[in-house]
Structure formats: C-alpha cells, structure tokens
Amino acid sequence: MYSTRNTKILAFKCAKCFTEDSNLKLAWFVGSNSLYSDSLLCNSCFKHEFSQLNINEKREWGFYDK
Numbered sequence: 135m136y137s138t139r140n141t142k143i144l145a146f147k148c149a150k151c152f153t154e155d156s157n158l159k160l161a162w163f164v165g166s167n168s169l170y171s172d173s174l175l176c177n178s179c180f181k182h183e184f185s186q187l188n189i190n191e192k193r194e195w196g197f198y199d200k
Contacts, residue, residue, distance in 0.1 A: 149173035150183070165191060 147154045153176050160174040165187050175183060184192070192198045 146174070148176035148179055150175055150179040 145154065146158065146160060148158070148160065150170055150173075158176055160176060161180050163170055163173060163175045163180055163183055165171045165183060168183055168186065170179070170183055184195075
C-alpha cells in the first residue's frame with residue numbers, strides 16, 4: 135500500500151529559532167497578527183509570542199487565566 139521510496143521525513147524544528155532536539159516539545163501557535171502564526175514553536179518561543187497577543191486572543195486559549 136505505502137512505498138518506502140515515497141516516504142518523506144518531517145523535521146521537528148521550532149519555526150522561530152530552528153532548535154532541533156530529540157527532547158524538544160513543540161506546540162502549534164495561532165495568532166492573528168503574528169509572523170509565526172500557524173507554525174510549530176518551542177516552549178520559550180511560544181511563551182514570547184503568546185505574550186505579544188492581545189487580551190481577547192489570549193482568552194481563546196484554555197490555559198489562560200482570565
């Protein structure tokens with residue numbers, strides 16, 4: 135069914151700092167006016183981009199305390 139010749143390997147890298155680590159945890163970031171919207175970011179880059187969001191956009195995230 136699937137051929138190994140057509141298999142593509144994905145690189146799990148942070149879209150902002152290009153960190154590549156075997157223990158790296160990436161999160162999908164969505165922000166309306168961010169350059170890194172709809173991209174995978176590492177923890178530190180995610181925190182920085184999240185802090186740049188306005189209050190209404192932060193409230194859309196479930197972990198944000200109102």
